[in-house]
Amino acid sequence: MARNPAATLAHGRPLPSRSRLLRHLHAGGLLAYATESCYGLGCDPRHSRAVRRLLAVKRRPRSKGLILVSDRLSRLEPFLQKLAPETRAAVGRYWPGPVSLLLPARAPRWLTGAHAKLAVRVSAHPDTARLCHHLQMALVSTSANLSGAKAATTEAQCRRLFGARAWVLPGKVGARKRPSTLIDYASGRVLRA
Numbered sequence: 331m332a333r334n335p336a337a338t339l340a341h342g343r344p345l346p347s348r349s350r351l352l353r354h355l356h357a358g359g360l361l362a363y364a365t366e367s368c369y370g371l372g373c374d375p376r377h378s379r380a381v382r383r384l385l386a387v388k389r390r391p392r393s394k395g396l397i398l399v400s401d402r403l404s405r406l407e408p409f410l411q412k413l414a415p416e417t418r419a420a421v422g423r424y425w426p427g428p429v430s431l432l433l434p435a436r437a438p439r440w441l442t443g444a445h446a447k448l449a450v451r452v453s454a455h456p457d458t459a460r461l462c463h464h465l466q467m468a469l470v471s472t473s474a475n476l477s478g479a480k481a482a483t484t485e486a487q488c489r490r491l492f493g494a495r496a497w498v499l500p501g502k503v504g505a506r507k508r509p510s511t512l513i514d515y516a517s518g519r520v521l522r523a
Contacts, residue, residue, distance in 0.1 A: 337464055339457045343500045345464050354497055360384055362474050362488040364457045364501025366428040367509055368481035369474035369488050371496060381440045384470060387495050390477045395443030397430050399451045399471035401459040406450045406468050409437040425452035428506055432514040451510055457501040473509060
C-alpha cells in the first residue's frame with residue numbers, strides 16, 4: 331500500500347496517526363516540532379488551557395501574544411478579521427515562507443495577549459506544513475525554549491528541556507538562522523528581521 335506523503339515528515343519518518351495527535355491536542359497537550367529555524371512549541375489555538383500551559387512551560391508573559399502557523403491561509407482565517415480580497419491576495423505573496431504577518435485579529439486574548447492583531451504564518455518548512463495538513467488545523471507556534479533562552483534545534487534538546495510536558499515529534503530544523511521575520515502588514519513596519 332502506498333504511503334500518504336502528507337502523513338510523513340520530510341525525512342520519510344511517519345507522523346503519528348491523526349486521531350492520536352488530535353486526542354493529545356484536544357486534551358490540552360503540547361507538541362514540539364521542527365520549523366524553519368528551530369523547534370517550535372505548539373498547541374491547539376482554540377484550547378485556552380493548552381495555551382496557558384504552553385505559556386507557563388515557557389515562562390512567557392501572556393501579554394506578548396503568540397504566532398499561529400499553518401500550511402494554508404484558510405486555516406488561519408477563523409482567527410482573523412475578514413480579509414478583503416485584495417489583502418488576501420497581497421498577503422499570499424509572502425507565503426509560504428518564513429514571514430509572520432500581524433493582521434487584525436478575531437481571536438481570543440489568550441492568543442493575542444495585549445494586542446488587537448495576531449501574528450500568522452503559512453510555513454514553507456515541510457515538516458511544519460505537513461503536520462498542519464495532517465491535523466487539518468493551524469497550530470500555535472512559538473520557539474521551543476524558556477523565555478529569553480536559546481531555542482532548541484533538535485529532538486534531543488526538546489526532550490531534555492520539556493521532558494513529558496510536550497510530545498516531541500521527529501524532524502529536522504530548516505537552514506534559517508533567525509526566527510521568522512515579523513511584519514505589521516497594515517503599516518509595513520518590520521518588527522523582527
